[in-house]
Amino acid sequence: xxxxxxxxxxxxxxxxxxxxxxxxxxxxxxxxxxxxxxxxxxxxxxxxxxxxxxxxxxxxxxxxxxxxxxxxxxxxxxxxxxxxxxxxxxxxxxxxxxxxxxxxxxxxxxxxxxxxxxxxxxxxxxxxxxx
Amino acid sequence: xxxxxxxxxxxxxxxxxxxxxxxxxxxxxxxxxxxxxxxxxxxxxxxxxxxxxxxxxxxxxxxxxxxxxxxxxxxxxxxxxxxxxxxxxxxxxxxxxxxxxxxxxxxxxxxxxxxxxxxxxxxxxxxxxxxxxxxxxxxxxxxxxxxxxxxxxxxxxxxxxxxxxxxxxxxxxxxxxxxxxxxxxxxxxxxxxxxxxxxxxxxxxxxxxxxxxxxxxxxxxxxxxxxxxxxxxxxxxxxxxxxxxxxxxxxxxxxxxxxxxxxxxxxxxxxxxxxxxxxxxxxxxxxxxxxxxxxxxxxxxxxxxxxxxxxxxxxxxxxxxxxxxxxxxxxxxxxxxxxxxxxxx
Ligand code: HEM
Numbered sequence: 001x002x003x004x005x006x007x008x009x010x011x012x013x014x015x016x017x018x019x020x021x022x023x024x025x026x027x028x029x030x031x032x033x034x035x036x037x038x039x040x041x042x043x044x045x046x047x048x049x050x051x052x053x054x055x056x057x058x059x060x061x062x063x064x065x066x067x068x069x070x071x072x073x074x075x076x077x078x079x080x081x082x083x084x085x086x087x088x089x090x091x092x093x094x095x096x097x098x099x100x101x102x103x104x105x106x107x108x109x110x111x112x113x114x115x116x117x118x119x120x121x122x123x124x125x126x127x128x129x130x131x
Numbered sequence: 132x133x134x135x136x137x138x139x140x141x142x143x144x145x146x147x148x149x150x151x152x153x154x155x156x157x158x159x160x161x162x163x164x165x166x167x168x169x170x171x172x173x174x175x176x177x178x179x180x181x182x183x184x185x186x187x188x189x190x191x192x193x194x195x196x197x198x199x200x201x202x203x204x205x206x207x208x209x210x211x212x213x214x215x216x217x218x219x220x221x222x223x224x225x226x227x228x229x230x231x232x233x234x235x236x237x238x239x240x241x242x243x244x245x246x247x248x249x250x251x252x253x254x255x256x257x258x259x260x261x262x263x264x265x266x267x268x269x270x271x272x273x274x275x276x277x278x279x280x281x282x283x284x285x286x287x288x289x290x291x292x293x294x295x296x297x298x299x300x301x302x303x304x305x306x307x308x309x310x311x312x313x314x315x316x317x318x319x320x321x322x323x324x325x326x327x328x329x330x331x332x333x334x335x336x337x338x339x340x341x342x343x344x345x346x347x348x349x350x351x352x353x354x355x356x357x358x359x360x361x362x363x364x365x366x367x368x369x370x371x372x373x374x375x376x377x378x379x380x381x382x383x384x385x386x387x388x389x390x391x392x393x394x395x396x397x398x399x400x401x402x403x404x405x406x407x408x409x410x411x412x413x414x415x416x417x418x419x420x421x422x423x424x425x426x427x428x429x430x431x432x433x434x435x436x437x438x439x440x441x442x443x444x445x446x447x448x449x450x451x452x453x454x455x456x457x458x459x460x461x462x463x464x465x466x467x468x469x470x471x472x473x474x475x476x
Contacts, residue, residue: 002437007189010418011182018178021285021378029379030287032372049387053364060307110367111283111293115304 033105040094045076056114059086086116091123098125134335141343145351145398152397157390165393166373167382173400180407181415188419194436196429199422201243204430221426234423238267266327270320274349276300276313277356284374308360318353321346345411348402355395365392 001007016023044051046058062084065071074082082089089095096102099122107113132140155161202216212220221227233239246260280300282293301309325346328338359365369385370392376383406412418424451458451465458465 001186001189002192004189007185007419011185014181014415015178021282024286024290025375025378027379027381029372029375029381032368032385049366052368052387053366056307057364106368109287110371111289111297112308112367113294113297115309 030109033109035105036098036101038095043076043078043080044095045074045082045089047077050077059090059116062086086120087123093123097123099123100125132340134329134338137338137340137343138329141340142347144340144344145347148348148398148401149351149355149394152394153390155397156393162384162388162393163382165397166384166388167377169400170377170396173402173404177403177406181412184407184412185415185419188416192437193421193425194438195434196425196427197421198425198427200427204427206430222428222431223426227424227426231418231424234420235417238264238271240423241267263327266320266323269316270324273313273317273320277311277317277353280311280313284371285378287371287375306361310361314353314357314360318350318357321349321353325350341409345402345405345409348398348405352395352398352402355391355398359389359391359395363389363391365389 046054051058062074063086065074066084072084074084076082091097091099103114103122152165156165198221200220202219203210203212204216204220205212205222217226218230218233221230230239241264242261244260244263245257248256248258250256276296280293280296283289283297286293297311300311300313303310303312325343328334328342328346366387366389369388372383372385373388406414448466451467455465455467
């Protein structure tokens with residue numbers, strides 16, 4: 001090989017960069033986050049698997065509905081009626097009261113930073129319970 | 132191959148890949164094959180193939196310097212060399228590195244692209260043509276950003292720069308989930324690069340399925356990705372479980388991942404496996420372009436062709452030694468004079 005030193009150095013740098021996730025993880029995958037599901041309520045506004053994928057679309061729909069057409073009541077998949085509200089319905093005391101034990105667990109794991117909290121204030125949690 | 136056939140062959144090939152993944156996962160439930168086995172094989176093919184390519188290139192001799200230069204060469208001290216000349220006609224390593232950085236990061240040779248046009252009547256003009264440069268820059272950088280953002284699936288915790296990129300990329304805070312400009316720009320740039328090949332007659336003439344296929348493949352990747360993120364939605368937590376399993380070599384296939392994800396990752400696998408066999412090797416090749424990465428020191432350093440085989444030489448001195456007497460007899464001039472006559476007995 002001609003200029004072998006430089007070429008091998010190039011290959012090593014390229015390999016090091018492109019395999020970054022492998023050596024950064026070094027065989028230890030962090031476990032999938034466990035979210036604390038509500039104890040009292042059994043059903044969400046839509047079935048679980050649906051919410052898992054599409055909760056942000058539901059929130060978007062709620063937001064548009066409240067802010068643009070003043071429609072605040074939402075009929076859930078099981079016929080129950082809910083007030084469309086992020087803090088007061090989703091995050092009410094009986095449901096996902098703790099942002100740090102629910103929303104944040106998934107969002108930190110998947111690198112999602114919703115900007116909603118720039119304005120919306122999540123329900124207060126006692127500091128010692130913070131995760 | 133003519134343009135219609137080329138376009139049909141390459142787009143049908145990509146569509147076929149989509150169908151294979153769809154049937155494989157939706158019909159035959161081969162989640163392990165498409166989510167684990169094929170991605171691993173593709174990545175192995177990528178690394179082995181790329182290293183093989185680079186080593187093969189490294190084995191090519193470079194008998195002399197062939198930098199393409201557009202600046203004044205280093206010469207007599209009173210001939211001025213500006214910094215442009217120094218970069219464009221590099222003598223030392225620093226200048227070569229500078230030139231390579233501009234080439235790799237700014238696509239300088241594309242920036243210098245010109246186009247031959249007729250002015251008034253038969254007058255010939257060279258006009259600057261920046262569209263190719265612009266399209267390529269947008270294409271490659273948005274590709275890089277999308278790829279770096281994908282690190283959120285492959286690292287835990289994420290490196291510090293991923294959230295920063297996400298924030299900048301989602302600057303306009305449009306739509307939910309936040310629209311990343313890079314995803315759309317990638318699709319737009321790839322479309323532009325495709326149209327460039329189809330619309331311009333000269334480009335059409337020199338384009339082959341090997342040119343169209345990667346573009347269709349990347350368009351397929353971007354389309355499935357955008358569909359997954361903004362429209363059909365995906366169970367990202369389960370997907371990350373799968374991808375983290377891949378990078379930690381403890382593969383798992385969680386329930387509930389949609390077929391669309393398997394189509395996306397199958398296109399990605401084909402993309403990476405195809406790399407070393409195709410023009411996409413320019414990712415490594417750009418660093419080994421002799422017209423860019425050598426200094427123009429032909430007049431300063433003697434370069435010996437490594438292909439030279441030992442040549443049998445017969446110097447004039449040896450020649451004269453051999454034929455001196457015959458030359459003297461023939462009246463030819465000799466350098467050393469006749470040998471002393473042998474002493475008579
Ligand atoms: C060449 C490589 C790839 C390209 C060009 C690409 C392209 C894209 C694009 C354009 C999106 C749309 C959303 C965005 O802009 O982030 C996307 C989303 C996505 N990609 Fe890729 N992708 C690639 C590789 C991969 C790989 C290797 C995986 C995982 C194995 C993957 C998994 C995903 C997932 C799960 C989404 C949806 C993200 C969400 O819903 O937020 N992609 N991809």
